[in-house]
Amino acid sequence: xxxxxxxxxxxxxxxxxxxxxxxxxxxxxxxxxxxxxxxxxxxxxxxxxxxxxxxxxxxxxxxxxxxxxxxxxxxxxxxxxxxxxxxxxxxxxxxxxxxxxxxxxxxxxxxxxxxxxxxxxxxxxxxxxxxxxxxxxxxxxxxxxxxxxxxxxxxxxxxxxxxxxxxxxxxxxxxxxxxxxxxxxxxxxxxxxxxxxxxxxxxxxxxxxxxxxxxxxxxxxxxxxxxxxxxxxxxxxxxxxxxxxxxxxxxxxxxxxxxxxxxxxxxxxxxxxxxxxxxxxxxxxxxxxxxxxxxxxxxxxxxxxxxxxxxxxxxxxxxxxxxxxxxxxxxxxxxxxxxxxxxxxxxxxxxxxxxxxxxxxxxxxxxxxxx
Amino acid sequence: xxxxxxxxxxxxxxxxxxxxxxxxxxxxxxxxxxxxxxxxxxxxxxxxxxxxxxxxxxxxxxxxxxxxxxxxxxxxxxxxxxxxxxxxxxxxxxxxxxxxxxxxxxxxxxxxxxxxxxxxxxxxxxxxxxxxxxxxxxxxxxxxxxxxxxxxxxxxxxxxxxxxxxxxxxxxxxxxxxxxxxxxxxxxxxxxxxxxxxxxxxxxxxxxxxxxxxxxxxxxxxxxxxxxxxxxxxxxxxxxxxxxxxxxxxxxxxxxxxxxxxxxxxxxxxxxxxxxx
Numbered sequence: 001x002x003x004x005x006x007x008x009x010x011x012x013x014x015x016x017x018x019x020x021x022x023x024x025x026x027x028x029x030x031x032x033x034x035x036x037x038x039x040x041x042x043x044x045x046x047x048x049x050x051x052x053x054x055x056x057x058x059x060x061x062x063x064x065x066x067x068x069x070x071x072x073x074x075x076x077x078x079x080x081x082x083x084x085x086x087x088x089x090x091x092x093x094x095x096x097x098x099x100x101x102x103x104x105x106x107x108x109x110x111x112x113x114x115x116x117x118x119x120x121x122x123x124x125x126x127x128x129x130x131x132x133x134x135x136x137x138x139x140x141x142x143x144x145x146x147x148x149x150x151x152x153x154x155x156x157x158x159x160x161x162x163x164x165x166x167x168x169x170x171x172x173x174x175x176x177x178x179x180x181x182x183x184x185x186x187x188x189x190x191x192x193x194x195x196x197x198x199x200x201x202x203x204x205x206x207x208x209x210x211x212x213x214x215x216x217x218x219x220x221x222x223x224x225x226x227x228x229x230x231x232x233x234x235x236x237x238x239x240x241x242x243x244x245x246x247x248x249x250x251x252x253x254x255x256x257x258x259x260x261x262x263x264x265x266x267x268x269x270x271x272x273x274x275x276x277x278x279x280x281x282x283x284x285x286x287x288x289x290x291x292x293x294x295x296x297x298x299x300x301x302x303x304x305x306x307x308x309x310x311x312x313x314x315x316x317x318x319x320x321x322x323x324x325x326x327x328x329x330x331x332x333x334x335x336x337x338x339x340x341x342x343x344x345x346x347x348x349x350x351x352x353x354x355x356x357x358x359x360x361x362x363x364x365x366x367x368x369x370x371x
Numbered sequence: 372x373x374x375x376x377x378x379x380x381x382x383x384x385x386x387x388x389x390x391x392x393x394x395x396x397x398x399x400x401x402x403x404x405x406x407x408x409x410x411x412x413x414x415x416x417x418x419x420x421x422x423x424x425x426x427x428x429x430x431x432x433x434x435x436x437x438x439x440x441x442x443x444x445x446x447x448x449x450x451x452x453x454x455x456x457x458x459x460x461x462x463x464x465x466x467x468x469x470x471x472x473x474x475x476x477x478x479x480x481x482x483x484x485x486x487x488x489x490x491x492x493x494x495x496x497x498x499x500x501x502x503x504x505x506x507x508x509x510x511x512x513x514x515x516x517x518x519x520x521x522x523x524x525x526x527x528x529x530x531x532x533x534x535x536x537x538x539x540x541x542x543x544x545x546x547x548x549x550x551x552x553x554x555x556x557x558x559x560x561x562x563x564x565x566x567x568x569x570x571x572x573x574x575x576x577x578x579x580x581x582x583x584x585x586x587x588x589x590x591x592x593x594x595x596x597x598x599x600x601x602x603x604x605x606x607x608x609x610x611x612x613x614x615x616x617x618x619x620x621x622x623x624x625x626x627x628x629x630x631x632x633x634x635x636x637x638x639x640x641x642x643x644x645x646x647x648x
Contacts, residue, residue: 012468012601013593033541093544096506096516121539125518128466128506135467137601140501154605160385160397160498167605212515212548215534219542227540230645256645273559279386280408280558287644288636299386305613309641311632327635328619329628339629347633348647 012135013172020113023174025058025082026051027112029103030075031094031122033217035067039228040118040182042078047185048116049079051147057113058082062106064099066092076196079188083196084110088203093214094122098205100129105204107134112175114153116145119179120227127179137170142180153178162283162302182227183285224258224275226282231257231290234277234304235265238293238314238333242270248292251337254344255288262300278303292333296321313337373426373528374484375417376477377450377491378508379410381434381441382498390609406441409493411448413556415563416523417491418449424528427451429480433461433472439579447566447574454480458583463597466499470507471594475587477512487512488531490553494519502555509553517546521559 026048030041045061052059061075063085072085084106091098103126107115115130117123119141131138144156144165153176156167170176226232233252235244245259252259260282261275277284279299289307294300296312296319304310305324312325313333322328329336383402391398417428430445432438433456442453456476464472481487490512495502502518509516522536524545531550536543538557566574584590593599618635622628641647 012599015593038540096509121519121537124502125506125516128503129510129516131503132467132470132507132510135601137465137467138501138503139602140466140503159500159607160388163388163390163609164397164607165610166607168602169605170602173601212517212546215545215547217539217542217544225540256647288641309636309639310615311636322617322619324613324615325617326615327632328617329632330619330621331625331628335625336628339625340632343626343629343633347637 020174023111023113024055025060025110025112026055026114026116027060027062027107027110027175028075028080029115029117029123029126030061030063030071031118031120032063032065032068032071035065035071037071037074038118038120038182039187040120040123040180042074042187042190043182043185044116044118044180045075045079046187047145047180048114049188051114051145051153052081054147055113055151060084060110060112062086062103064091064102072198074190076194076198077190077192079194081196083198084201085198086201086203090205090207090210091203093217094126095210095212095214096125096129097212098203098210099126100133101204102201103130104133106201107175113151114147115175115177117177117179119181123179127177131177134173134175136173136175136177137168139168139170139178142178143184145178145180145185152176155180162305181283181285220274224260226258226260226275226277226284229258229260229284230286231255231288232260232277232284232286232304232307233257233290233292233337234260234262234294235271235292235333236262236294236300237264237268238295239265239270240293244293244334245271247334247337251290251341251344254341254348255290257286257288260284260289260304262294262297291321291325292337294321295319296324372485373420373424373488374481374486375420375426375428375489375491376480376487377410377414377417377428377430377445378473378477378504379414379430379432379441379445379493380407380496380498381405381432381438382407382496385497404437404440405497406444407493407496407498409495409556409558410491411493411563412558412560413491413493413554414445414448414450415561416554416556417489418564419561420489420523420526421449424526427484429454429484431456431473431476431480433457433464433469433476436581439581442579443574443577444566446577446579447570448564449567449570452484453577453579455579455581456583457581460584460592460596463600464595465600465602466501466503466507467601468595468597468599470504470511471599472590473504474508474511475590476582477508479582479587486551488550488552489533490514490551492553492555494555494557505553505555512551512553514551514553515548516553516555517548518555519557520554521557523554523560 061080139155492505525534
């Protein structure tokens, strides 16, 4: 029976009999810009720590860039047992060829059984190149990761516009590779007392062999980073025009968040596409999502339904958005949203009851006497 | 003259796919087949380059015979030729097996109609959502890859140089490279044109070139289709709809309502997690 299992009916077979048994451990490829790591890298280390413990195998990280030595130590603080690190001027900016060559070198030499990347623009670019070179299977955009008793990575991802989840396996090749979404997994508590081995790796491609040049990076000032946002205040058709987003921005500022939008708001030209949440925009998982004047069409909700808390503010009590909201307010967003912003600001000013004191000044006073 | 290949895929419009609440399976019947939304932005950019510099635009698609409609649509928009790679042996391919066949086809396109300078792909498909075929094809052709491109800033057809803007989470990167290059297109890249009458007339009679495994004498049959795919789908399931006990808030003034909501939110773990406390 065991021999039959080795040759499944489907699946690409390695060209020769390959012994994968020396492939052990999980490697997380850390992404950084200007020596600052992307949050998803530490989140992946956190999730991988759990899997590495299950596999009784080492957790490894790969740090690539220029002036990134500190990140190698950070990777240890966030859970890596072993960090490979390559620091070189030509690696300052991400470019597919030198980065993928380096990753391939590390994978071939140190043989991890699983390699994970953040499902960012850069992570997906890099992972796609590496998986083709090796070759091996690659699963995109995972939202659940686990390993089973056969040491197989069970990489689960949304399919068909988030309507289904599918678990993807790669049985015949190592390493098993996946990219995983930002904001889904929990990083470990950063701990400077953690120790780990740091191994320096030489760059694998000199500058004169690299055709691609990064001329400049223009940090978005107007643009918005929805994927990393912890609070999103989103507006839809009910805003009636671009001015409505100013009202939302004020609440977003008070809550420490950013402004999002539904597709109709983007298509009406009220706001730029990078704010759009849903099917043809971003998929987000903030801790708090406040939907204002958004009816809740499935094209929108697939992109935000996994937020920790959802608040819906809408004039129409029948709006489907209320079905997935934790808290619902039927009302005029142009009254409710400014009131929320004001109340939040006064609470943050160190007045824990805030404007709420208006409701219950006397009650609170009475309670404080009793307590 | 520049030779540009655009990779397209005919996909079910996944926005229209519903889940059967009784069986928890996908209802695929009656779902319209469309050209993958992002691929059309790749085609549009190729056509703009053709308009400005003169170029040959060849569209390549892997799919069932019925995908010829998608190629005809591209010809109607202005593409010069459509190639359909179609064979039952290609069915069930994952991204690795797909990129193998698509790269073989682009290689053959280059031999038939001249060396390829630029390949455009959509950033991802609506049915697969992986964005992995583009990088896979670039790797196999040994082209430089520029993914998630929102603007072609500059193109020099004699020096074969191109400068594009790559979209990243936190900004935009201006990148310059040499052709041949593979570019994956975002929706921000352009607005796809409507087909004009001459193109429509051409497309009515147009029959795409069809290539099967027989047209690739050196093809490694172990690397195609389901058999050539390292990944397999273990299980699929419909996630339980989030069980939400919606609390509708009411109050006799807006300020009270606002505070009622904040009281509720402050009663959760949010203040600790968000640093409000």
